[in-house]
Amino acid sequence: AMAQDKFKIGLILPMTGPFASTGKQIEAAARLYMAQNGDMVAGKKVELIVKDDTSAADVTKRLAQEMVVNEKVSVLAGFGLTPLAFATAPIATQSKTPMVVMAAATSSITQASPFIVRTSFTLPQAAVAIADWAPNNGIKKVVTLVSDYGPGIDAEKYFKDRLTFNGGQVLDTLRVPMRNPDFAPFLQKVRDLKPDAVYVFVPSGAGAALMKQFAERGMDKAGIKLIGTGDITDDDILNSMGDVANGVVTSHHYSASHNSPLNKKFVAAFEKANNGLRPNFMAVGGYDGMRVIYEAAKTTKGAGGQALLDAMKGQVFESPRGPMFIDAQTRDVVHNIYIRKVEKVNGQLYNQEFATLKDVKDPGKAR
Numbered sequence: 001a002m003a004q005d006k007f008k009i010g011l012i013l014p015m016t017g018p019f020a021s022t023g024k025q026i027e028a029a030a031r032l033y034m035a036q037n038g039d040m041v042a043g044k045k046v047e048l049i050v051k052d053d054t055s056a057a058d059v060t061k062r063l064a065q066e067m068v069v070n071e072k073v074s075v076l077a078g079f080g081l082t083p084l085a086f087a088t089a090p091i092a093t094q095s096k097t098p099m100v101v102m103a104a105a106t107s108s109i110t111q112a113s114p115f116i117v118r119t120s121f122t123l124p125q126a127a128v129a130i131a132d133w134a135p136n137n138g139i140k141k142v143v144t145l146v147s148d149y150g151p152g153i154d155a156e157k158y159f160k161d162r163l164t165f166n167g168g169q170v171l172d173t174l175r176v177p178m179r180n181p182d183f184a185p186f187l188q189k190v191r192d193l194k195p196d197a198v199y200v201f202v203p204s205g206a207g208a209a210l211m212k213q214f215a216e217r218g219m220d221k222a223g224i225k226l227i228g229t230g231d232i233t234d235d236d237i238l239n240s241m242g243d244v245a246n247g248v249v250t251s252h253h254y255s256a257s258h259n260s261p262l263n264k265k266f267v268a269a270f271e272k273a274n275n276g277l278r279p280n281f282m283a284v285g286g287y288d289g290m291r292v293i294y295e296a297a298k299t300t301k302g303a304g305g306q307a308l309l310d311a312m313k314g315q316v317f318e319s320p321r322g323p324m325f326i327d328a329q330t331r332d333v334v335h336n337i338y339i340r341k342v343e344k345v346n347g348q349l350y351n352q353e354f355a356t357l358k359d360v361k362d363p364g365k366a367r
């Protein structure tokens with residue numbers, strides 16, 4: 001096909017390094033979407049160009065620049081971590097290229113460029129829900145423990161403000177390095193403070209190490225509960241965490257055990273195509289991002305730029321996570337947040353949803 005007969009999507013992800021699971025999940029989900037929906041859109045052949053940024057922000061930015069200038073992509077997509085999305089935002093703005101954020105979840109990312117649309121989630125959306133649940137369930141005194149960067153700071157702030165508003169108390173706010181964290185000294189601090197619970201945010205993939213150290217230090221035996229946003233009980237690794245994860249309550253927008261016909265179909269197809277790998281919330285952000293791109297391209301008959309961006313705004317659809325839409329004003333995702341408890345189902349650990357908050361907008365945009 002001639003260049004103008006192609007519709008190119010530049011998918012930039014961490015495919016190697018500590019955040020490679022995010023890249024693997026999103027690439028697999030994007031390929032599944034294409035396998036299910038075809039590789040033609042508006043009479044053009046869709047070309048998915050996948051590049052590994054190794055989770056280094058300067059690399060993400062350089063790859064985005066190359067994709068826009070050399071490949072003439074219609075869309076930039078992916079963005080596995082907040083700093084990678086922020087570094088690339090000026091490229092989207094300058095080149096008027098829609099940039100679909102499928103993973104990164106710091107609230108303010110969508111304000112970094114008018115060309116950003118988000119299909120992942122925001123930490124404030126998830127954090128507020130568990131801060132409402134906790135004090136009604138015997139958890140009044142909490143220590144927060146978060147990765148020391150954008151989403152962790154959001155997770156800490158929105159949890160603390162809401163828990164305090166609800167009459168609870170945050171005894172201390174601990175922040176751990178984002179890369180290669182040693183949780184031991186922080187967990188010791190938590191133990192010494194004797195809270196009802198520790199509330200945790202770590203990025204996708206890091207939860208298993210935290211859980212292991214939580215168990216090793218006997219925190220659960222000391223009566224300290226663990227709560228958090230669903231990043232900590234990530235479906236990608238949940239089943240390998242063992243008994244320490246059983247019973248943990250979190251709030252999030254996606255569980256692989258979400259009970260809908262569409263999700264059952266999605267999970268079965270994803271596992272079949274990926275050697276039994278369970279899709280996580282990153283996969284869903286990628287899958288829904290492809291949906292937003294395809295439908296926008298149909299509307300513009302394959303045209304890009306501002307028209308393509310406008311056609312992404314306001315899309316309403318059913319995701320494997322449940323109903324969702326792209327808020328036309330903020331370009332951010334609005335979806336249900338579920339309270340979930342880890343339980344064994346047929347011998348496998350799953351986040352079992354037991355309460356739903358409907359159509360949650362990003363609290364970071366409301367002020």
Ligand code: DHB
Pocket residue numbers: 022080081082083103104105106150151202203204205231
């Ligand atoms: C971000 C990354 C994650 O892996 C996650 O679970 C949430 C947020 C981020 O960098 O924005």
